[in-house]
Amino acid sequence: MERYERINLLHRRLSQARVPVSLQRLIEDLQCSRATVYRDVAFLRDYLGAPVETSDDPPGFRYDMAEAERFELPGLWLSPDELHALLATHQLLDRSGTGGFLGDALEPIRERIDQLLAEQAGGKRWPVERVRVISSGTRSLDQAAFRAAAGAVLQRRRLSFRYRARSTGATTQRTVSPQRLTHYRNNWYLDAFDHERQALRSFSLDRIDQARPFDEAAIDVPEAELDQHLASSYGIFSGPPKAWATVVFSADAARWAAEERWHSQQQGRFLPDGRYELRLPYSSSRELLMDVLRYGPDATVVEPVSLRAEAQIRLRLALGNYGG
Template identity: 45%
Template sequence: MSRRERLYHLHDILRQRRTPIARQDLMDELGCSQATLYRLINELRDHLGAPLEQDPDGRGFYYDRSLAGSFELPGLWISPDELQALLTARHVLGNVQPGLLEDELEGVQQRINQLLDAQGLDFSTQPGRINIRHDAGRPVPAELFEDVMQALFRRERLVITYHGRRRDDVSEREVSPQRLTSYRDRWYLDAWCHRSEGLRSFALERIREIRRLEEESLELPEEDIALHFDQAFGIFSGPAEHEALLRFSPEAARWAADEVWHPEQRTQWRPDGRFELSVPFGRSRELVMEILRYGRDIEVLAPDFLRQAVSSQLEAALGHYR
């Protein structure tokens, strides 16, 4: 049951009751924890204005009957997080490559505009009020994107001609698409590579040619895909085999403390104002690039091979200026 469904259900329960209902009974009815119940109660009472009261012993909840008849939940309301998602979706649809599902997406965009208009946000007359930049993104040909999408949902294999940046080589591979991932304004195809006999990520803009096969794709459990791609830092991560311990200077800490490098990261503030971040990772190349972004304001404390890799990169960079 979603948050919105629980809110409506909670409202219906309280509206139909003549006497207070116990906290545990509400938790059982809604299938939620005590913490979730109190979040729902706070949202219903404080944000939506419901006449929700609590009995003196704090164990039961009820609607004030003198006010309950005039209160109704709005037909639609949007949380701040949902508003951000709608704004982002609207921007993406407005900037999609010409010809890519153009007619279908126009209807979706109109529906998003209607949802935003219902919140008093008239984007049709003031579209420039929101500016979302995607400077680092790399365009993907419309036909290629559509072929990948069709193969993904029809469970078809693909033969791709792929230009790898790292080795600057071109290879042909037969792959079974598993999912599409959007990461830092770029699209990646997570797939089983039959040549390598393993899971790989392919940047869509590096695919030179593509051919769909009638042969059914190999399907892997979602748990295996998440284990391979999602446990470690970065898009070309592999399983999380190591943990990086990074220390930021007091000045850089003010920025680093607000960043999410990985969902499983751990953080700690030091008494002198420095900030430490622990991040699980597999392959180190992408992590090294992210560390170098902070220059002198970051130090790798562990593991030793990662510290040495960053040190070597800094030494090589310094060589250009000697």
Template identity: 45%
Template sequence: MDSHERLHALHRTLAARRHPVSTQQLMDELDCSRSTLHRTVVRLRDTFGAPIINATGRGYFYDRSAGSFELPGLWFRADELEALLVMDDLLETVQPGVLHTQFGPLRNKFRQLLDDAIQGREPFPTHRIRFLRSHARQVPTPNLTAVASAVVERRRLAFRYAGRVAGETTHRHVAPQRLVYYRDQWYLDACDEGKNALRTFSIDRMSNIKALDGTARDVADEELDALLTAGYGLFAGPAKHKARLVFTPERARWVADESWHPDQTARFLPNGRYDQTEPYAAEREQVGEILRHGPDVEVLGPESLIEVLRDRLKRAARKYEPQ
């Protein structure tokens, strides 16, 4: 908890209590020492004008006779504000038309929390904050509704699936496990009954979706995470390889602040380059991420990944050779 969060936590605690709060209790709630608590109390009282009274032997409280007191400005932690804004935007624009009536009251709750965060300046200016999506593929509302219902109600599904990799359309019977929203796309994690294996399906490639009789069998979250999200990217399985990438000093200014994988390791080299290693399962999405950095990244391993990149780059270069 930083000093900003601690100040806000102290205000919330005192504003919610009618009786003095002991020094020890405040130290426990704010996770701080006695001296840090004292500095926080002084700042809240002297800088922001909070009506704090220290009752000797009893603790701290707000003097209610001085009237109500609120901290000025926006008082959310960065992660709290981000979560509220994302949820507000998600309910508004991710899939227009889906559960609009049901989600309306929930969105009003989020808006109220945002409005309450600003004293004397309502409503919250959400029009000044934008979420820009890229490469989003529109999913027909009936499709998303049918899949979401099956996930929640634990019903088996049948559908036709037009796979992008093989370019083939197949019939699938699956036990839905969870709905995933990843990089502005909707996906279904499911147990493919025909292949007896966990698979991830892009919902925009599904058609003729029908609910089947029988309850969908459950797969433990731990198994889903291990098989579908342990490696790099969404289309992954258990991590089998580790990619080692070295970025130029110029590109390092961006990449060093990014998280490609929870288990990645990285360090700056003496020459300013950035050496990063992360696990991955399949090359498809890993290759896409590497190629977007062009000549600003060098792949040092494994050799199989280098070969794939070398082939891709050669084929791309041939398209621009003089005729």
């Protein structure tokens, strides 16, 4: 066990103890020798200022009861595994398309993490480039729009912006009460209550510009209502579910389809012949069919009839592009 981990664990044991913790118990918990326990206790008391008291019979240690609640370890105390996880998270942010917006704010934290790791590793550099993040389908974001939306969400303020619909290309002015930011398939969305339409909507952040927050407080929509409207059906622009889709995957694709999380309410089962049957709620068919049709001949829409017919039309149109 690394020294940082031992000191952190020692602090937790002593701060939680109501009676002295025996020397033998500390040797076992810290997985170290008797001499190491004494050195760590001395470091905790003399260097970090912990209110450590010594017990002679039996030999052990505890915190002074009057000071225990007020004492905390100074600075940032994390284990090597926790630091490695933070570095990996930083790489994820940096390479997933978000780092450009959050990088400046997070850079001091990364520098501090690098410093702590270097101290633990005797100056050795950690090869963070070996944490590989590959983004796919990430859209360009306007930095000002992202920050305005994030600020309005967290500060609970209304937001005005110009929105360019992807499907029609039309531009409209919106005034909304932001509810939450959603990161979905490598892209950011703003879930909000649209005051003009008096309804909940999801806005793709890459289609927002001229965002301007107001001083007026945002309306808070209950979390359960947000989930019912925005997360109860398949896809990002879901809305309340209109029907349940049944899709059957071939035996060759069954393992892949079964291990994917399609929806929080999905129902799946393996059929006797090795195929996999998936049922899930949906409102808009477009995104669902895009994901089903990527399996090609290994996926078949069974129900409802309207969704099956739409899948057939899309496949015929696609085949027509090849002169078939």
